[in-house]
Amino acid sequence: MAMDITEITTMLGTILGIITPLGGVGAWLYRKQNKRLKEAEAALAEANVSKAKVESKADEWNIWKEQLEAEREHVKFKDERINELLRMNAEKEDRHQQDIKDWEERFTSQTTYLRSVQRDLLAKTQQEIVYTKKIADLERERDFFKLWFCRREFGNEKCDPKKCGRREPQQSIPIKYIPLDNSNQSTPIEVSPPID
Numbered sequence: 001m002a003m004d005i006t007e008i009t010t011m012l013g014t015i016l017g018i019i020t021p022l023g024g025v026g027a028w029l030y031r032k033q034n035k036r037l038k039e040a041e042a043a044l045a046e047a048n049v050s051k052a053k054v055e056s057k058a059d060e061w062n063i064w065k066e067q068l069e070a071e072r073e074h075v076k077f078k079d080e081r082i083n084e085l086l087r088m089n090a091e092k093e094d095r096h097q098q099d100i101k102d103w104e105e106r107f108t109s110q111t112t113y114l115r116s117v118q119r120d121l122l123a124k125t126q127q128e129i130v131y132t133k134k135i136a137d138l139e140r141e142r143d144f145f146k147l148w149f150c151r152r153e154f155g156n157e158k159c160d161p162k163k164c165g166r167r168e169p170q171q172s173i174p175i176k177y178i179p180l181d182n183s184n185q186s187t188p189i190e191v192s193p194p195i196d
Helices: 005-146
Strands: none
Touching: none
């Protein structure tokens, strides 16, 4: 069974005719598939870049979130400290206001006491002035009435009426005492009449 060359050639031509379109389709499909793979790789690279951007944004967001949390904690601490300082300042101000009220009450009581002492002192001073005037008037009156007596002492402190008698006064006895010194005006004092 020998095949001749024409049959082999025909067979080869037929096989080649069948294989060639299949190879062209295969090459075309391979090329198309290769193009899809390159596009997929490019898309994958873009997706990786986008993913990296998203991850970097996520990292930045996490950093911002951590910074925000740190700032919140810091603000919370400052708020607590400010509230504590305000509370301490309010307590200090309350104590200070209470001290001021105590000082005012003490000052008022001491001022009231001082004024009462000053009133008493003024009243006593006025009484002393009145009593001093009365004493001076009584001393002047005593000196005035001494002029009525004339004594000659004989060792027994008695007056000899025959030799001395009663001397007439230089002026009549006033009903109310008028001071001898007219430059010093004083209140008149009631005088009892002398005993004979």
